[in-house]
Amino acid sequence: MEYNFSAIEKKWQKHWNETKAYQVKNESDKPKYYVLDMFPYPSGSGLHVGHPLGYIASDIFARYKRLKGFNVLHPMGYDAFGLPAEQYAIDHGIHPAVSTEKNINTYRNQLDNIGFSFDWDREIRTCEPGYYKWTQWIFLQLFNSYYDRNEKKAKPVQHLIAAFEKEGNQQHVCPANNQLSFTAGEWKSKSEKEQLSILMDYRLAYCGYGEVNWCEALGTVLANDEVINGVSERGGFPVVKKKLRQWYLRITEYADRLLTGLEKVDFSEALKEMQSNWIGKSYGAEVDFAINETQETLRVYTTRPDTIFGVDFMVVAPEHELIAKITTAEQKTAVDDYIAYVKSRSERERMAEKKITGVFTGAYAVNPFSKKLIPIWISEYVLAGYGTGAIMAVPCGDERDFKFAQHFDIPVTNIIGDAFNGEEANPTKDAVLQQSDFLNGMVMRDAIEVAAQKIEDAGIGTRKVNFKMRDAAFSRQRYWGEPIPVKWKNGSAYALNESELPLTLPHIESYKPGPEGEGPLANVPEWVAQELETNTMPGYAGSSWYFLRYMDPHNNETFCDRKVSDYWGQVDLYVGGTEHAVGHLLYSRMWTKALFDLGHIGFDEPYKRLVNQGKIGGDSRLVYRVRGTNEFVSFGLKEQYETDEIHVDVNIVRGTELDTEAFKKSKPDFANATFVLEDGKYICGTRLEKMSKRYFNVVNPDDLVARYGADTFRMYEMFLGPVEQDKPWDTKGIEGVHRFLKKLWRLFYDEQKGKVWTNETPTDQEYKIIYKAIKKIEEDIERFSLNTVVSGLMVCVNELTDAKCSKKEILEKLLIALSPYAPHAAEELWSLLENKSSVLEASFPEVEEKYLIESEKEYPVSVNGKTRTTMMLSLDATQEEVEKLALANDVVQKWLEGKSPKKIIYVKGRMINVVV
RNA sequence: GCCCAGAUGGCGGAAUUGGUAGACGCGUCAGACUCAAAAUCUGGUUCUCGCAAGGGAGUGCAGGUUCGAUUCCUGUUCUGGGCACCA
Structure with missing residues (x-):
């Protein structure tokens, strides 16, 4: 009797399926435990070896918790809306619904291969009307709510309207415009359109205007990563900034709660820090500077009002509205040229740029205290979206300001004496101020407060808490996403009624963008005739609340029954990649808080404990396109041209040599590609980076499962190293884990002798071996160190083999401990030991310490x-x-x-x- | 640029509270079994000097704290990730 993994795995997968072994009930006497994976986007390339890493880890944990006596919810589904399916549709003419369905089926087969304990009766797909009906419903909840700053929670807009009717907006500062003020009488005298426009400035989901990457040649809006060096990845066409009407979520109202909420969740410190940096709370002041010889004022935001006597120049963002008003005639051409240059650059390029660029407007601001004239410059390192889009530059204290001053020969005022050496800026807060009038002799740290007070007293500014976080853009000019349940009448947005949901996505044949940068829905006559919104929701909409739907996936009355969400509560363990650290996690935390505020659920943080799995690295292949052409130059010759590098599918590259014919067929854009070869070959560049569909460097788990079995594959993925750590994929070592399972098998059955296990009573030494192992395994799994569990199991099997121990009592304990990792082999051997029930129903062995005492x-x-x-x-x-x-x-x-x-x-x- | 993480043999990694660095596995070398191969088993395997016994060095790099540092501190280099329309 040998270890025939493929027969065993098929047999037990069928058995578990037929007996609904993984079905979970919403009622139980047992304590609950909710183990969740970040669900996958079903890409066309299928699952690669990096995906299941987290799924295997969480599956092991879920199985372990079940053995420890918990009622475990462990679901899986698909984040099925997204850009790649739409791009695929544009490239191949296949409807996204069709390709998505096909991809999901591929994923499901691949997942089933690996033997997960998912309760598939709870599967969800974000692209199905039965699901996105509730995504739209939650959108309406947000649309119909505002954030009450007094009570620090979301409330229905009806409360706001009632307040406006009674007392105007005195108690409710408008988040979009804090100058806005009106009385009850004024409110009542406004037209419906005016009232709706005001309400829009309060809603948690609102419509506004924002800049996008606009590509005229493609007639479409592009994602940041579709733009390379100011041109489109597809086609290499110019991309510029364009203002478009956009939906937003007013996540900034939740900034403080998102920040303080981090204190009560078990995320890694690194991740919490990433989130708080993203939120970017800073304390400072807004200060108005008069502009010389005009009536205009320039408002800047600064966190260091103490340095106000060190201001040597002002810098405004190139988008700043004052530029047009204050630029002098002689500077106009230079300013226009500079603004045209900046328009071609992405925000990220602007922030990362080391080269110093800028232009003088010709205008001067007046220092409110010293009355000194301060030149006003424009530079791309100041971003329009942060603060007021203008800064006061203090070169002796800020590195970037200092370099700017050096580059443009602007004289530097030293306000910190010896602390500034003239060679580089010193950003200290501990120096003593000089040349600073009323601040002289003060330590900067203390002067911040004094200066802020003086500024307020003088009526030239106010203290201001600022957040780097901006409201989240919530619309896409795309087809394959949730339709936004809104109608436009007379230029005002009206929410659909709940009874009109789901607003289903119409079937279309052409995925071309609509006129003026609108999405493809603008090309659908019936859609436009109903005056429906043509934008769709972004990729993160469906994933912001999916953990709730798993609890109650078939409910047609509500998104999730309150009784059910009260039972399951927070996700106890959430496993997924760090790439979602800020985006998805912040959005779903915000949605959870809003749903909590409105009384729909009973907790305001979705995830109690989060484990970030590391990425499994892949070995990518690169080709080099000569800029602005369709000519590709081989790796060794690329320095002779100006090129853009493009990833190419590793499957059409042998070693580093590109199959040029396959390359031409891979995308319509490449059909007419030409090549500059070296030695008759096209050689690709290589790079170790994360394994990802976007890098075309994926390794498929199916082949490994076919060759070694799911149990070996599961254990090997864990054995590679700590779950949290990034690591390169290398198939080589998988043999060792496979040998371990065969060695384990031989404790039960010998190739020659057949059955070797016995019912004899174990010795103390044998108990010691197994209990030592169980103890290590349990301790390690609790701290999520699964690679060392695998080696612990190996050590145990090695020791039992050396001790020639094949006693049933010992082996049974070993099998239970093994079962989360290698469920099929464990179940087979468990039944061969003449157990009637499944190993899934067993209890995790209790360690008997008396066998472990050493003298x-x-x-x-x-x-x-x-x-x-x-x-x-x-x-x-x-x-x-x-x-x-x-x-x-x-x-x-x-x-x-x-x-x-x-x-x-x-x-x-x-x-x-x-x-x- | 800003933020985050990481760096240990030929390779993946282990060392949980500052206490025997290299568990476990891969690879490799030698041997056993075999007509042979596969599979399996046994033993060696950080580098270096040495016939050996036994020394010396060693956790990216440079310092520091300590009886003792992979672990703590300061500085530094390199690699990976995130930076708001990829998901």
């Missing part, structure tokens, strides 16, 4: 910190005994060289160190 230990003995020998000592040896024995030791004597020791350090159970 002595081999201590390392070091002299001056270097280990020289070891000594076997009783564990309750005293300091005196140890000193005597250590000094009597030959090796210690040798290293003492006749000298007497200064001190002998003895740490019980650890080590002995003789200090000379």
Whole structure:
């Protein structure tokens, strides 16, 4: 009887399926535990070996929790809306619904291969009307709500309207415009359109205008990563910024709660820090500077009002509206040229740029205290979206300001004396201020407050808490997403009624963008005739609340029954990649808070504990396109051209040599590609980077499962290293894990002798082996160290083999501990041990400590910190005994060289160190 | 540019609280079984000097704290990730 993994795995997968072994009920006497994976976007390339890493880890944990007596919810589904399916439709004319369905089926087959314990009766797909009906419903909840700053929670807009009718907006500062003020009478006298426009500035889901990457040649809006060096990835056409009407979520109202909420969740410190940096809370002041010889003022935001006497110039963002008004005639051409240059650049390029660029407007601001004239410059390093889009530059204290001043020969005022060396800026807060009028002699840290107060007293500014976080853009000019349930009448947006949901996505044949940058829905006559919104929701809409739908996936009355969400509550363990650290996690935290505020659920943080799985690295292949052409140059010759690098599918590359014919067929854009070869070959560049569909460097798990079995594959993925850590994929080592399972099998059945397991009573030594292993396995899994669990299992099998132990009582414990990792082999052997029930129903073994008690230990003995020998000592040896024995030791004597020791350090159970 | 993470043998990694660096596995070398191969088993395998016994060095790099540092501190280099329309 040998280890026939493929027969065993098929047999048990069928059995578990037929017996609904993984079905979970919403009622139970057992304590609940919710284990969730970040669900996949079903890409056309299928699952690669990087995807299941987290799924396997969470599956192991879910199975382990079940063995520990929990009612475990462990669902899976698909984040099925998204850009790639739409791009595929544009390239191949296949409807996204069709390709998505096909991709999901591929994913499902691949997942089933690996033997997960998902309750598939709870599967969800974000692109199905039965699901997105509720995504739209939640959107309406947000649309029909505002954030009450007094109560610090979301409330229905009816409350707001009632307040407006009673007292105007005195109690409710408008988040979009804090200057806005009206009385009850004024409110009532406004037209419906005016009222709706005001309400829009309060809603949690609102419509506004924002800049997008607009590509005229493609007639469409592009994602940041579809833009390379200011041209489109497809076709290499110019891309410029364009203002478009957009939907937004007013996530900024939740900034403080998103920040403080981090204190009550178990995320890694690194991840919390990423989120708080994203939120970017800063304390500072807005200060108005008069502009010389005009009536205009320039408002800047600064976190360092204490440096106001060190301001040597102003910098405004190239988008700043004052530029047109203040630029002098002689500077106009230079300014226009510079603005045209900036328009071609992405925000990321602008922030990353090391080269200093800028232009002088010709205008001067006036320092409100010193009355000094300050030149106003324009530079791309100041972003329009942050603060007021203008800064006061203090070169002696800010590195970027200092470099700018050097580059443009602007004289630098030193307000911190010796703390500034003239060579580089010093951003300290601890220097003593000089040349600073009323701040002279003060430590900067204290002067911040004094300056802020003075600014407020003088009526030229106010203290201001700023957030780097901006409201989340919530619309896409695309087809394959949730339709936004809104109608436009007379230029006002009206929400659909709940009864009109779902607003289903119409079937279309052409995926071309609509007129003026609108989405494809603008080309659908019936859609436009109903005055429906033509934007769709972004990729993160469906994923912002999916963890709730799994609890109650078939409910047609509500998104999730309150009783059910009260039972399951928060996700106890959430596993997924760090790439979602800020986007998805912040959005779903915000949605959860809003749903909580409105009373739909009973908790305001979705995920109690989060584990970030590392990425499995892939080995990518690159080709080099000569800029603005369709000519591709081989790796060794690329330096002779100006090129853009493009990833190419590793499957059409042999080693590093590109199959040029296959390349031409891979995309319509490449059909007419030409090549510059070296030695008759096109050689690709290589790069180790994450394994991802976008890099075309995926390795498929199916082949490995076919060859070694799911159990081997599962264990090998875990054995690669810590789940949280990034690591390169290498198939080589998988043999070792496969050998382990065969070795385990031989404890039960021998190739020659057949059955070797017995019902004999184990010895103390054998108990010790198994309990030592169980203890390690349990400790390691609790801290999510699954690679060391696998090695623990290996050590256990090695030791049992050496001890020739094949006793049923020992082997059963081993199988239970193994079952989360290698469920099929464990179940087969479990039944071969003549167990009637499934190993899934077993209980995790309790460790009997009495077998683990040791009386002595081999201590390392070091002299001056270097280990020289070891000594076997009783564990309750005293300091005196140890000193005597250590000094009597030959090796210690040798290293003492006749000298007497200064001190002998003895740490019980650890080590002995003789200090000379 | 800003933010985050990481760096240990030929390779993936282990060392949980500052206490025997290299568990476990891959690869590799030698041997057993075999007509042979596969499979399996046994033993060696950080580098270096040495016939050996036994030394010396060693956790990216440079310092520091300590009886003792992969672990703590300061500085630094490199690699990977995120930066708002990829998901």
